[in-house]
Amino acid sequence: MFDLLSLSIFCIVSLAAYYVVYRYRNRRLYELAGRLPGHEKYSIFGSFWLMLSMPRQDYVPCVMDLIKDEQQVTKVWLFNKLMILTKDADFINKVFNMHQTYNKPDLFYKGFMTTKGLITLAGSEHKRHRKVLNKAFTSKMMQRLPDIFDDKSKKIIKNLCQVENCGEFELLEFIGPYSLETFGKSNLNYEIQYHKSDIFHAYDNYSSVAVDYLAYSMMGVSQSLISFTKLGQRIKDTFQKFDAYFDNVIKVNSQNNNNNNIGTDPTAIDILLDPNNGFTEEEIKDELIMMLLGAFETSTRIISMTLMMLGMHQDVQHKLIKEINDVYSTEEKDVKFTTDFLQKFPYLEMVLKETMRLFAVVPLVARETSEDVDINGYTIPKNTTILMSIYAMQRDEKYWGCDAHLFRPERLENGMEYPHAWAPFTGGSRICIGYRYAMLAMKVFLINFFRTYTVDCSQKFEDIKSEMTMTLNFLTGYKVSIHRK
Template sequence: MIDFGSFLIFCAVSCAAYYYVNREKNKKNFEIANKLPGINGLSLFESFYIILTTPRKEYINKVLSYVRDDVPLTRATFFNQTIILTKDADFINKVFNSPKTYNKPDLFYKGFMTTKGLITLAGSEHKRHRKVLNKAFTSKMMQRLPDIFDDKSKKIIKNLCQVENCGEFELLEFIGPYSLETFGKSNLNYEIQYHKSDIFHAYDKYSSVATDYLPYSMFGLAKNILSPTPLGKRIKDVFNKFNIYFDDVVKVNKENENNNFIENTAIDILLDPVNGFTDEEVKDELIMMLLGAFETSTRIISMVLMMVGMNKDVQHKIVTELNEVYNEDKDAAFSADFLMKFPYLEMVIKETMRLFAVVPMVARETSDEVEICGHVLPKNTTILISIYAMQREKKYWGDDADQFRPERFEDGVKNPHAWAPFTGGSRICIGYRYAMMAMKIFLINFFRTYEVNCKQKFDEIETEMTMTLNFLTGYKVSINRR
């Protein structure tokens, strides 16, 4: 049997050897990086300590504590890796649009535990997947969505009758199934009762599980190694539910491939032999796309309802806008053009997404030496981008940047690049138009039916950073019929 103390010594020596060999190998890159404005690097052991001891609700503040305000980027060294930290809108925009910062670093994205989906793929493979899957989100495909969103939102809103006039309740239990049902109907040719489904609970837990796994992935530990641990069992439970659900989706679609399913839905594209997706690619893409649909729509709709419930003047303006539009045409049908008639509601959504960036941090990696905003970044540099901090930066949003004020979007923003909840460039969220349409239609139907109230105060909201931004204090509101 291997002595545990000897094993620890072996691990320490191996890590140290890797650290110094890697540093010598990348000596040129370190010389370039040292010319960038920054802070002293963290030692190997400091890196370990920070990862393992920082509470999730402190992740954002911990990262931002290293970011300087007088320069557009801050260099740090973390685990022998050069990292650029930034919240500068112009710098971030150039990163999103440079072909040399197209890829995402394994250091942060291994935590998703999928390697063949759009969120984590790199280079030519990402471009191949993106090019083919774009067909599912064209303007033509979007035209068929309003009826689906309308039908599903009315179903969920009807279900809310069980909690009206009954005090506070948890929004996610209702909004989550809406997000899953709309994607299941619109892109998977698959319908079940999602509020009773294991897939709903799997996605509700996934971000938290992935965040807990992230430190282990940074140290190169595969998820299977953790199988005997409580975390390993949580991971296994989530992925077992994923596998059961997606196996059934694929089975149903293959059994009915001769039926008149709509062409170029996501599942149609993924299962078409012409596109050459492997079984692993199909499953990973489905996991990531449904995650995007679930996390974005579910959390933002819930956040919007809380913000409106706290601000009666905002709610009054929304209802006034709805009344004005529907007084002109009480039987109007949803369409992209019709949704343009609700500019104030859109401002409310945008302001909520500004304050609470659902994806608070994203990362890119340089594939070659590149100059951005007058600074030369070496190859293999990780760029950690704080969307959260940028969208609360006072130089872009004014002294009230930390307050909820939808009207700030009325006259345009000082820097259009400072609002990027869906990121930007060629890797912008593939379903951003889908998400905005789904949210608008749900909220229009909701506010035509209910008044929302939220006892919680804005300053009392506590957040934590999992793979997405989460309200630690919950998503509780009460509703009354209009």
């Protein structure tokens, strides 16, 4: 009994000593944190367990509830990690453009389960990868994409004949393959039948798997420790499909490279496989996973969301169809898609931007301070996570008016009064590398779609329910019905 009591006392004293030493070593952190407004009731264990027990559909609303309208930032603690929450457009824009907030926190991005891709890389390694891969997304490269998007969109739209006039169907089953086929053709020099393929299912599941793993990764639990669980098996199945697909991509392109088939305008896979660029096998695989993820999640979800919005708002759909018909009535019969030609559809761009405003595909974005930094009068300590709610910012009445919660593309007719309050592709030097690619892909698809079909959606706008995976996902699905014009 005495030994047990002694051991208990020793443990308590040791923990107390550790706490005192920890607080002393991090006294500046706590001093600066004490000056920041926030929620002390969520300190230490409170916010940690709150997040672990919270359903995914409550993540974004919880962040929105924590952010106070009367202040730019809100402090919370995640275990012993200081976090700053914000939806302020000026504050977020400065974070995007400061070198002290260039890196992303491992705390949140471990869930991707890749470490060598643009989304997760930090510092000089990220800058090296970004500089080299930018060559695949230059303005010159963009000029060759519309033909590819035109061909692939017409193929998918032709396949839609099997569901026309047949009631509502799930859009993702058709739009997902379009996103994969366009990127496969344009940047991987590789084509397969993507509809219901293994790689389609892998990406369809990846976001959900990654978020489910995030809670474990934040506690330091490795994938090997959960390998025998259902989640571990889902992770294994997903990455086996990734490996099989990208092994084939690399094999085909390596053979082409050996035969000197690389053109003067190298694609992303050409750049990654070029030995002069010095990418390791792990870096190549991780970059391919992340780039195709970006193409799949962005184009697939935004096109699907846009079609749903137009199905719910028939007046907007009629106005868009009129714009498309008017443009084609003045063009030659066989007019080709070009970047200049796509500029003739301003209302289409407004519709897309309004959809992305209401439904930020990446609703929460995180950065980490590399040193103490002053932003808008607040001193943010080193190693603080800044969690930015793009979703909340883009629905804030301060920037978008009293009808900010409604779908109204006309609000963008004269530009944006607060351009920094629209950031679906983030901003600064870490802005999405493929944002121009995504906009072109979405515009071409929607133009071709509405030259053939109209769309209806029985779901009500106010009944949409979403959840936070790696991207924003509609829990209520992406179901519409289509009718040939």
